[in-house]
Amino acid sequence: MSARFRFSTALVVSSMLAIAATLVPAVAQSPQSGDVVKKGEYLARAGDCVACHTAPEGKLFAGGRPMPTPFGRLYTSNITPHVETGIGNWSADDFYKTMHSGRFPDGGLLYPAMPFGSYTKVTRDDSDAIFAYLKTIAPVRQTNRPHDLQFPYNNRSLILGWRTLFFNEGEFKPDPKQSDEWNRGAYLVEGLGHCGMCHTPINALGGSRESEAFQGGLIPMQDWYAPSLTSNKEAGLGDWSIEEISDLLQKGISTRGAVYGPMAEVVYNSLQYMTDEDTRAMAIYLKSIAQDEPSPPKPSVRTEEASLLISLGKTVYDKHCASCHGAEGEGKPPHYPPLAGNQSIQMESAVNGIRMVLNGGYPPATAKNPMPHGMPPFAVTLSDDEVAAVASYIRTAWGNRGTPVSAAEANKLRSAPLQ
Amino acid sequence: MTLVFVRGVFLASCLSLLGAVASAEEAYPPDMADRVQACTPCHGEQGKGTNDPYFPRLAGKPAGYLYNQLEAFKSGRRKYPPMNYLLAFLTDDYLRQFAAYFADQRPALPEKPPTDASAAVLDQGHALVTQGDLDRSIPACVSCHGGSLTGQEPGIPGLLGLRASYISAQLGGWRYGTRTATAPDCMQLVAGRLTEDDVRAVAAYLANQAQPADPAPSATGSYSLPFACGSQPEKGRTP
Numbered sequence: 001m002s003a004r005f006r007f008s009t010a011l012v013v014s015s016m017l018a019i020a021a022t023l024v025p026a027v028a029q030s031p032q033s034g035d036v037v038k039k040g041e042y043l044a045r046a047g048d049c050v051a052c053h054t055a056p057e058g059k060l061f062a063g064g065r066p067m068p069t070p071f072g073r074l075y076t077s078n079i080t081p082h083v084e085t086g087i088g089n090w091s092a093d094d095f096y097k098t099m100h101s102g103r104f105p106d107g108g109l110l111y112p113a114m115p116f117g118s119y120t121k122v123t124r125d126d127s128d129a130i131f132a133y134l135k136t137i138a139p140v141r142q143t144n145r146p147h148d149l150q151f152p153y154n155n156r157s158l159i160l161g162w163r164t165l166f167f168n169e170g171e172f173k174p175d176p177k178q179s180d181e182w183n184r185g186a187y188l189v190e191g192l193g194h195c196g197m198c199h200t201p202i203n204a205l206g207g208s209r210e211s212e213a214f215q216g217g218l219i220p221m222q223d224w225y226a227p228s229l230t231s232n233k234e235a236g237l238g239d240w241s242i243e244e245i246s247d248l249l250q251k252g253i254s255t256r257g258a259v260y261g262p263m264a265e266v267v268y269n270s271l272q273y274m275t276d277e278d279t280r281a282m283a284i285y286l287k288s289i290a291q292d293e294p295s296p297p298k299p300s301v302r303t304e305e306a307s308l309l310i311s312l313g314k315t316v317y318d319k320h321c322a323s324c325h326g327a328e329g330e331g332k333p334p335h336y337p338p339l340a341g342n343q344s345i346q347m348e349s350a351v352n353g354i355r356m357v358l359n360g361g362y363p364p365a366t367a368k369n370p371m372p373h374g375m376p377p378f379a380v381t382l383s384d385d386e387v388a389a390v391a392s393y394i395r396t397a398w399g400n401r402g403t404p405v406s407a408a409e410a411n412k413l414r415s416a417p418l419q
Numbered sequence: 420m421t422l423v424f425v426r427g428v429f430l431a432s433c434l435s436l437l438g439a440v441a442s443a444e445e446a447y448p449p450d451m452a453d454r455v456q457a458c459t460p461c462h463g464e465q466g467k468g469t470n471d472p473y474f475p476r477l478a479g480k481p482a483g484y485l486y487n488q489l490e491a492f493k494s495g496r497r498k499y500p501p502m503n504y505l506l507a508f509l510t511d512d513y514l515r516q517f518a519a520y521f522a523d524q525r526p527a528l529p530e531k532p533p534t535d536a537s538a539a540v541l542d543q544g545h546a547l548v549t550q551g552d553l554d555r556s557i558p559a560c561v562s563c564h565g566g567s568l569t570g571q572e573p574g575i576p577g578l579l580g581l582r583a584s585y586i587s588a589q590l591g592g593w594r595y596g597t598r599t600a601t602a603p604d605c606m607q608l609v610a611g612r613l614t615e616d617d618v619r620a621v622a623a624y625l626a627n628q629a630q631p632a633d634p635a636p637s638a639t640g641s642y643s644l645p646f647a648c649g650s651q652p653e654k655g656r657t658p
Contacts, residue, residue, distance in 0.1 A: 056494055056495040057494045057495065057496065264507075264508045265507070265508060267508075268507075268508035324456075359501065359504060359505075360457050360460075360505065361457075361504070361505065362457060362505060362506075362508065362509055363508075364508035364509075365508060365509045365510045365513050370510065370512070370513060371448065371454060371513055371516070372454075372509070373453060373454050373456070374454070374455070374456065374457030374505065375457060376456055376457045376458075376459060376460045377457065377460060377461070377501055377505070378460060379501070380460060380461060380471065380474075381460050417500075418500035418501060418503065418504040
């Protein structure tokens with residue numbers, strides 16, 4: 001509804017402008033091209049272009065944001081329409097080639113930090129709309145900063161090998177056996193949403209295989225675990241309602257849990273702007289891919305040690321956590337998530353739970369949840385033993401089926417990057 | 420909850436009709452204390468500070484100053500990763516509400532910790548804080564932060580209730596350019612003229628001051644500034 005409201009305001013403003021334009025010669029823009037630009041702006045949101053192509057305190061889409069990778073540091077490029085330093089000289093064909101094939105206009109190869117492995121699924125029409133939108137933003141003179149990669153990764157021809165192993169070029173092909181809604185969701189999740197960049201395991205070569213799509217993995221350089229979207233034991237949404245999934249994606253909070261860490265960024269910059277229809281479509285697709293039931297993880301902490309940990313954990317929990325999350329882990333949803341039955345706490349990887357205890361965090365402020373409640377960071381007030389104890393307690397209490405964690409695991413995450 | 424908030428905004432509008440300075444963007448909901456719980460392990464309930472010497476008291480500092488800091492942590496201009504991380508995905512409107520909430524709090528100052536500074540050091544601090552050093556063009560702290568050192572609306576913080584280690588770390592940050600404010604950065608100019616001994620003396624003296632009779636910051640324009648300050652624009656003066 002609010003989108004429609006904005007649209008009608010835009011119409012009023014544009015008719016006023018049209019009246020004013022009788023006095024000033026303006027650049028002619030047909031209503032149709034205006035619609036294309038609007039669509040492009042929306043799709044650029046869906047693709048979260050801004051998150052990487054705008055530096056902190058930098059100009060919109062002028063690039064220059066450092067992207068740490070295991071192979072060195074990349075700097076994102078200027079995608080404003082500046083003729084010399086941006087993409088002002090590009091054609092729509094050039095732009096499509098970059099999105100679809102991962103090649104610059106001169107044929108040069110893009111590093112796969114740019115998610116062309118996902119963007120290749122974007123249709124030509126949608127690529128053209130994004131390009132039309134980018135042409136309307138303010139051109140910024142800012143020369144691209146050279147990448148700072150270690151030998152041998154500074155040799156771009158290596159990308160050819162990477163492409164052979166991991167890149168499947170081709171637009172999204174709808175599955176005729178599924179509904180239009182499902183196909184729209186799949187297109188957004190697999191294409192512009194580039195969810196697989198984090199939620200598919202990344203191997204030592206920085207690649208991910210289609211056969212392992214959305215199975216989750218530790219995000220390199222960030223030390224957050226991107227849970228599997230296909231396993232109901234992790235972030236698999238098989239037993240969530242469509243409304244709960246939609247809330248998580250669009251508001252950043254739901255009655256089942258909230259987003260945090262890198263996913264808070266995605267909701268803040270991208271998903272909160274999706275229409276209710278597109279959000280629902282993604283929810284339907286995501287619910288459908290969650291099915292399998294992997295075998296329960298084995299505890300890595302010895303039993304006697306674990307029972308001591310868990311009894312200390314209950315003491316810490318009652319003192320610091322129960323006032324919000326409830327004596328029985330029931331929470332006060334949606335602002336204080338339930339911990340009992342919460343998948344993200346019981347996953348084999350305990351990284352995210354430990355990090356939430358150490359670093360706390362706010363879910364993103366979104367149009368539908370503009371004033372989120374935040375989790376306090378306990379890095380300063382709790383010792384490694386206490387962090388491990390409380391994490392072990394919440395992973396195993398109230399019928400939760402996680403495993404205990406050690407103080408060493410908690411200590412290791414104290415130095416995890418906080419960006 | 421939305422209803423309560425709307426009522427808050429409504430009240431604030433009534434107040435502004437009555438001539439008060441409250442503005443709708445600064446109105447915060449009645450349950451704001453719950454929403455800023457993430458701040459309490461380091462800054463204490465109501466932002467009154469904790470025993471940890473590295474985390475500052477927030478309570479009663481002018482809202483403009485607090486907002487500038489929140490914004491600087493959000494954008495990364497002021498670097499402290501745990502803060503940068505917490506604020507990254509909050510909106511400017513919401514951060515203004517954080518600032519307004521902490522500015523309104525008036526918990527008592529903490530017991531001042533025993534000082535290990537010598538009388539000579541405290542005297543040197545006293546002189547710099549209250550008179551400055553004309554020969555070295557160092558203005559007195561009181562000339563901007565107010566005679567009772569409780570700050571000045573809207574952008575100049577109070578200096579009481581902070582530990583010596585926090586104050587010296589911040590002055591050090593300004594001297595070395597790791598902490599900056601909106602240009603012209605008057606505090607960088609001042610801190611750049613201080614020696615390490617000056618910093619130690621000022622920090623020890625400030626941390627040793629008792630609770631003032633009135634903890635509220637001085638009103639905007641109470642003290643005319645010796646330099647143009649980006650975070651405290653003055654009428655008729657272009658920063």
